[in-house]
Amino acid sequence: MDTSPPEPRLSALYQELILDHYRRPRNKGALEGATHSVSLNNPLCGDEIDLQLRVADDVIRDVRFIGRGCSISQASASMMTQLLKDRTVSQALTLAARMSAMMQGDETAAKDKTLGDLRALAGVSKFPVRIKCALLPWNALTDAMKP
Amino acid sequence: MLDAARLRADFPLLERRENGRRLVYLDNAATTQKPEAVLRAIADYYRTTNANVHRGAYSLAIRATEAYEAARAKIAGFVNAWAPEGVVFTRGTTESINLVAGSYGRAHVGRGDTVVVTAMDHHSNVVPWQILCQEHGATLRMVEITEDGRVDLSDFGTALERRPKLVAFPYVSNALGTVNPAAQLAKLAHAAGAVVVVDGAQSTPHLKVDVQALDCDFYALSGHKMLGPMGSGALVAKPELLDAMPPYHGGGEMISRVFDDHSTYNKIPHKFEAGTPNVEAAVGLAAAIDYLETIGLERIAEHERALAQAAIEQLTQIEGVTVYGPRGHRAGVVSFTYGDIHPHDIATILDQDGVCIRAGHHCAQPLMRRLNVAATARASFYLYNEPADVTALTGSLVKAGALFGYVPA
């Protein structure tokens, strides 16, 4: 049996913080009085997200999600909701662009403090098939914010 | 068991390394690798025999036609078809089932009729029937499965009380590995007056199949799951049924005479083979059948059963692992989950060790809902897999457990 330790890229992918958000998702559940909601799924692995937001005066007052799927998609959703509260729509979309840049391997984005806990997901950029998982909630956000 | 290490050497792709590791290919239910003999048959066809079939009046075209028709006869023999003209070349199981739905179904299923499928069917044996039923005002009845993943015979009986026009089921489930009592199901369905469609995508590569002994009416198979090329496959049918069916696709080759306002059609099977066929696929599939027959389907089935058995034994020793499907009556497919580790995460971790498995719903969403899971991880074996592949699978899974805190790192 192969008992070599998991390789570093894997340990970078499955960090404590990611597993913590996966197992104890923040802001999970339906949102009362949502003004926007979008459901997306990733047919490849069956990840699902239903993102619900309450937006007033161009500010995201509250955001929650319902979803199931892999650790990457669910942790990304949980981390995202933490970050979005009380941001303007345009700030939120800027964060989505930073997240997407980080997934493409942009190192400055991976060091950008505005991404908060999400920086733990930087390792996903080394696993091309998983980038879709990390971006699923963000795609739901950009869909929801479309005028 | 087979000498899998020796067989493995026949498959050029299996010599590759993935992520720096020996390739452990355990996604055979999705598609199989191709032996040198199949690759050579395809290349030889283009080097020595290529011409359009059933058309040319020159020797080369006659040889191409002979190669194509010899492949048909080979498939007929392989599954003991009623006759070679009861073998229609298709792109695979999906197209075969759509052919039955679009021709037999369109002609015979009407308002108020019922079509029966099972909750363990692949989407390709569900969606064509859904579309047909929606368009014709018929009802699709899905037969339930038992907790251990077999067709629920009592619900099957209840469904048959509706006297369905057509009953479809898989011989072997791609998601659970269940081997269904196909002959028994066909007999019951016939007694209720139904025509029987068997999805043979997962049985043809792994079991000795005899369609006449099964006594179904239509049998669909995919060549790429049995060492043959992508885009090869067949519908095997009772000739008298095919003969009475309206055409499926219109075009060249399927006609007898074309008048300005109507046409008469060619004999079977050509009536169902409009346009230039994939001759390369047919020839490659024939070579695959030769390869399989040299080894023997009984021996292949036994080899896979042993590997699946070993996998189940090792997997169930890992705390937190759940294996789905029945204890007995199963083929070389092992579906499992591991605690709260999502199957997609499992697949990523295993991939780093060169272990290829499938993660997802396996094109069987109705089944996943009944198992109460969004997805499973699935290892599926073939003749070139060795006991070492099972150990690689479980060894790598232990790493996944360590990363997710199930076992000490």
Ligand SMILES: Cc1ncc(COP(=O)(O)O)c(C=O)c1O
């Ligand atoms: C049971 C079953 N039916 C049908 C299919 C569809 O086969 P194909 O994609 O070759 O048409 C598959 C393949 O995944 C299968 O496993």
